[in-house]
Amino acid sequence: MENNMEMLNQIIIIAASVGLASGAIGTFIVLEHMALAGDALAHVALPGIALALAYNTDPFLGVLASLLIAAYLVWFVRIRTKLPSEALIGVLFTASLAVGILTIPDTEIVESLFGEFPALPSWKFVFIITSALALTAILFFKTKQFVFLNTSRELAKAYGIRERTELLLLVIFAVIVSLGIKLVGTLLMGALTIIPALIARNIARSIKSYLLFSAFLGSAISVAGVLLANQYNFLPGPTIVLLGVFCFLLSLVFIRK
């Protein structure tokens, strides 16, 4: 029982920190109209998991590697080609899902898609928490650059902001998704980044409050979702996402702009 309690505490702390980071990155993903791209990107984790399982390595490494490659691809398509990026991203998404379903063993597939209560060695626990907090800090630190590019690419470039900043955004997104995938699952992790940002957008009157609200909401919704899931024996991923959607609907009903 005590062991369970300790595990639950660990998961709550993971949910709080990964939720915080997801909420923070989500603000920029939504501002950049990359919600769909982000969602698709998260699914690319599936082939990564499959590869890692096949080669008997830590799935986290497979996820991280495949997401970083996909992040670069999405960025490259966005910046360097004239191809309609949403169409390519659609292809990327379905291809990843197809590869994942075919290659991941049946025993792992539900957890890969929808997340689980992870039992983690302590080094990994510390690694996830510190990474999530560090990435959140970087996002706050770089807010000005991201907002500048989002506001006017032309002006931002004239004032010395480089386009590579956007690649940084996607890379941070990829790492945050990798951190959260164990808990929330590949199919739902994209939603965890988008929903807090949408709710925050309904409340916020400035960029700063938008970012702060979103980070806070990401954290609060994830923790509440974990507690609910634990109470009623649900999978954590869908519980967190549905709770988020419920909060979003509330924000639509009660907040008038």
Next chain:
Amino acid sequence: MDANTILKVENLSVALEGETIINNISFDVKKNDALAIIGPNGAGKTVLFRALLGLVPYKGIIEWMPNIRIGYVPQKFSFHRESPLTTKEFFLLQNKNFWLPVNQDIEHLNHELELVGLSSDILARPIAELSGGQLQRALIAWAMLNHPDALLFDEPTAGIDVGGEETIYNLIHKLQNERNITVLLISHDLNIIYKYANQVLCINKDMKCNGAPIDVLKPEELSKLYGEGAFYHHHGK
């Protein structure tokens, strides 16, 4: 480059995706000049600005005065309505401390807004909700915020009603006199150019003329630039 020259352009050519947009243009800009750039649509005026700002690759020489600060007011500017960016935050994009600006900077910002005739209560409003006239003034204040040596204006009048248009130019003129800044502006309006510019550069891919307005804005020069029958042809049959 002598001490009085703020910008020297030599044999500047810009090609975008294989198409030549600007071909072999050379000109100088002296301190405190007001240079107007004219030319028909698609003549490469905005691309010239973008080359001067280092936003597009080019061939030739663009040499600014060392350590120059440049302010830029782009032509088309629309904010995403879904962004909650406030006017104040828009100005803070230029500040080192975006999250926690010091009071001094906010006071300076209020002062700059006053100068362009805006009240400081627009700072709390979303920038996407400013009117066309307010936005144009805000963009000028934004470009002026760090006391630039040179200001680049791309069609300052676009989208502003005629009543407001005059004041935008008066404003630019005032800023030029009070702060000794050099102004480069793209314009279509010959009256404005006569009134405010001391140098005119006519381009249509190539350079068509370069000199004082009184010397170069003659019917024959303009018809060379815009084609026969463009401006100042009042002879009738």
